[in-house]
Amino acid sequence: EPEVTQTPSHQVTQMGQEVILRCVPISNHLYFYWYRQILGQKVEFLVSFYNNEISEKSEIFDDQFSVERPDGSNFTLKIRSTKLEDSAMYFCASGDSYSYEQYFGPGTRLTVT
């Protein structure tokens, strides 16, 4: 069964450093998303991406964040200058154009020290 994959599973970085989280969505999907989950809290929407552009972003997704689909398979989330409060699980999700269902990857745990 196709699945969304994410790398790395755990990323530790120092405050102020740049990180890139990588995702490989399901191959025939057209809609891509990033969500994050701070420990013990609910999953929060960050950004949606369709047709090579951002279709919606949340207040969390400020100028420090960017997304890119550099080729036909990868979908990345970049945080330019990490802050302590960026520590969270980051989930990538993808969906097709036929249903609202979104398929989530296993997540990347980002720890900012």
Next chain:
Amino acid sequence: GESVGLHLPTLSVQEGDNSIINCAYSNSASDYFIWYKQESGKGPQFIIDIRSNMDKRQGQRVTVLLNKTVKHLSLQIAATQPGDSAVYFCAEIGGGGSNYKLTFGKGTLLTVNP
């Protein structure tokens, strides 16, 4: 503003019992609701969905009920098994101009005792 929340943060049941997890939402324009299961260390996994024009939808061992009058959503799990132990989130789509952004509730931890 929009919000999706859960009544109970934890639920503990005996194996074989039925479980009911509840969720309240405030946005009457929400047009699609989904229940997700999240096991420890994993991403949310789709369980079942329901459109706002429906009252009930059944899947395998799961049933979702939607009461639009009181803006209440519930997930019923029949014959709960230890493998059902997880955090369950309700989520909604729509109602805010976005077709596909998921707004999640806080989550209910379901523990199934053998």
